Amino acid sequence: MTLIEERRNAHQVRRLNKPDPAARSRGGQRFLLVGLVLASAYSLFPVWWLIVAATKNRTGLYQSNGLWFSGMHLWANVRQVFTYENGIFLRWTANSFLYAGVGSLGGTLIALATGYGLARFEFPGRSAVFACVVGSFLIPIALLTLPLYLMFSKIGLVDTPWAMLIPCLINPFSVYLAKVYTEATVPFELLEAARLDGAGELRIFFSIVLRMMTTGGATVFLLAFVNTWNAFFLPLTVLRGEENWTLNIGLYNWSGKRLESGVDLTSLVLTGALLSIVPMAVMMVAMRRYWRTGVTLGALK
Amino acid sequence: MIRSQRWKGAAFTVPFQLGFVFLYLIPIGYAVYESLFVEHQSGLGLGGSTQKFSGLDNYQQGLTDSAFMNSVLRVVLFACVQLPVMLLISLLLALFLDALSSKAAGRFRIFLLVPYMIPGVVAAIVWINLYSPDVGPLTPLGKVFGLSWNFFAPSMVWPSIGNLLTWHGIGYNMVIIYAALQGVPRDLFEAARLDGASEFRVATSIKIPYVRGALVLTGMLSIIQMLQIFNEPALFRNVTPQTVNDSFTPIMIIYNQAFNAGNYHYAAALSVLLALILGLASFLFYRLTAKEAD
Secondary structure, three states: OOHHHHHHHHHHHHHHOOOOHHHHOHHHHHHHHHHHHHHHHHHHHHHHHHHHHHOOOHHHHHHOOOOOOOOOOHHHHHHHHHHOOOOHHHHHHHHHHHHHHHHHHHHHHHHHHHHHHHHHOOOOOHHHHHHHHHHHHHOOHHHHHHHHHHHHHHOOOOOOOHHHHHHHHOOHHHHHHHHHHHHHHOOHHHHHHHHHOOOOHHHHHHHHHHHHOHHHHHHHHHHHHHHHHHOOHHHHHHOOOHHHOOHHHHHHHHHHHHHHHOOOOHHHHHHHHHHHHHHHHHHHHHOHHHHHHHHHHHHHO | OOHHHHHHHHHHOHHHHHHHHHHHHHHHHHHHHHOOEEEEEOOOOOOOEEEEEOOOHHHHHHHOOHHHHHHHHHHHHHHHHHHHHHHHHHHHHHHHHHHOOHHHHHHHHHHHHHHHHOOHHHHHHHHHHHHOOOOOOHHHHHHHOOOOOOOOOOOOHHHHHHHHHHHHHHHHHHHHHHHHHHOOOHHHHHHHHHOOOOHHHHHHHHHHHHOHHHHHHHHHHHHHHHHOOOHHHHHHHHHOOOOOOOOOOHHHHHHHHHHOOOOHHHHHHHHHHHHHHHHHHHHHHHHHHHHHHO
């Protein structure tokens, strides 16, 4: 299944769906199904191949048919991944969880407070803050990451977890989402009522607004988590020693070993790659209710 | 709103504002400042180096640096081919899903979204191994059809990366377009069908115009991302450094200048230039699509 096939496919649609009211029912439906099955196969086969490859030993990987199993060496491979170089892979996994988990949690809290402030209060400079949020979508990562690297190295933060955690706290896209969610879920009247009852602004935020924003907050957290988990340029730049790396940087490094030093880690890289998908997949499936709305809301508003 | 309440509202945004100043504004200012200097080596570089103000020299050098300008051109050309292909496929799949019953659509939607769940770096690793002549299934598959394709050949690297990005991006874009399609009032279709419009006509005259906004937005976000492409070429460089050299994309050049050549000032100037190019590209894209709508 290649791109060319996909495109040919796209071509056929236009031809077959030409104005012909009679053809729309059965044949049309079947055609749609064929198109979707082909597209699904294209989407799934690389993942299938990865799963199969992770179960093979070296000989199987190089010599057997890539799309079917040949021996079951998954556990041996997993053990090898986790024991290679004193279990550095486990360290990378823990780091990825730390950066994505703690960073996103802090970032989400800040974003919810900011989104609430922007959506439900009038204050001087409000539109300027919002302009910063939207404008920052256009800033290339290199323009931020390189000076951050220099600044962090001056205060000795380079190559520490802080170099990853601090930038995660400020996420303009999260703020944008939080503002949209607040507008959709927190009514003015309720806030007024709470104020009349004598609740302080902080209390209103922590015990009413945050509770109403559970769904929105979960979405913001999920998207930030995925974003940090997938980050590449920032960790590559600010994390130099391998004990602080993330899974992505570690796998990148392993995949370059073959040309760099002649050590072929292909089998490790593939098993490691499969393992690094697992937390992401579990999280996305468990929270699919949230991220569906998040993905679409973020794009449409 | 009462005065004191206003300030309390503003206080909620203070942590973000502070963070924004320290993590966005100051770094950008710092990069701009640094870009105005050059490093001067005294003697053979043994006596250390000093910074010297050089005005816009770094920018002039960047604009006439053929490696940098070529890399920009390379990614722009690539974006002009890959983005329309990807968005077209996503649009078609969204239209397909929209024509199915919601139960069947839900099942396909999950399949099509699987690539989106996979981190970009892992996606690149998987495809690089699929392309690999040693372990990948695509090379033997080509032999069956009498094709001896080499996915890492200079002429094939961009199509190979393009396929990887398309695979990775279709699901996400499809979901956004599909969500926009769900927002089209259903009675519009019924009315058109009663008037004798074919399904194709309904799609082109009602559905596609209706999701224009979503398409423009995903297109814009994709352009911004594409000009900054780094991960995929960096991983390709791991296996085929001859084809994917260290000045393959603008960000790769910037990274190299900063961390391998140690030329931070020039790297800063190039990243400011890239930001300006990004702004210009987004502006042009916006103008172009806004005009078409009139």
